[in-house]
Amino acid sequence: MSVVIWAAGRLQESDELVATGVDHGLTVGDGVFETCAVYGGQAFALTRHLRRLGRSAAGLGLPEPDEDEVRTATAAVLAAAPDAGRLRITYTGGPGPLGSNRLPVAEQRPTLVVLAGPATRAQTSRAVRVPWVRNERSAVAGLKTISYAENVVALAEAYRQGADEAILANTVGELCEGTGSNVVVERDGVLLTPPLASGCLAGITRELLLEWAADAGLPAREEALPYEVLDEVLAGSAHLTLSGSIRNVSPVASLDGTSVALGPVSVEMQRVFQERAADDVDP
Incomplete structure (x- = not known):
């Protein structure tokens, strides 16, 4: 199966651009993520994963992720990919300077991308x-x-x-x-x-x-x-x-x-x- 993508508030086509070239996640790796298993169209332990996403964002100095937005995006990609085995939530600092420094807090616009796709699980x-x-x-x-x-x-x-x-x-x-x-x-x-x-x-x-x-x-x-x-x-x-x-x-x-x-x-x-x-x- 192919990967289903949610970004910028909606589901995206696979060939659409979902992030700017100056996104701090791309230029300096300024971001956090979570991966959840998906069983029967539902993300496993999503509440715990979102709690850790918030802790990681805080530890990196990023604004707190909007949990409602993440849950909305999760529901959208899983509805569009009922056979998915994996959910990936990526949250970055958004557009920023080419160096490691960030924009002033008032100017920061974090990027959220949520993906659903296949997964293979082995017993050993x-x-x-x-x-x-x-x-x-x-x-x-x-x-x-x-x-x-x-x-x-x-x-x-x-x-x-x-x-x-x-x-x-x-x-x-x-x-x-x-x-x-x-x-x-x-x-x-x-x-x-x-x-x-x-x-x-x-x-x-x-x-x-x-x-x-x-x-x-x-x-x-x-x-x-x-x-x-x-x-x-x-x-x-x-x-x-x-x-x-x-x-x-x-x-x-x-x-x-x-x-x-x-x-x-x-x-x-x-x-x-x-x-x-x-x-x-x-x-």
């Missing part, structure tokens, strides 16, 4: 380690910004090695996250995910995993882990799982080109997540 994932790191002390650590060049490079390397995700450490050698996913390590029957202080994104799926694991009586908590814990995954004494809006909860079946066992608690968490998601589209 294939991951590799890469040499680059997340900066947990970055000015935009934990914000979901459109400045994704680091992720593009790291994910391209993962694909070059036959994987579908790259796993990153932070600057102090702790396990951090994937390019578009959070990581969960199953150790001795407990699901462990790096704390937000590691520099990882506050993933919506990660958030729900921790909540729903508690409800289901599955042991899960935040815990700082050394990047070398991935050696335990290769050795078979621990297991790795990725979480994300399109992946949901996806146990890792291959790490660095080597097949690894799926963790039993991780597999059960995947089942619980899918069941809960089917019961409530906006938890």
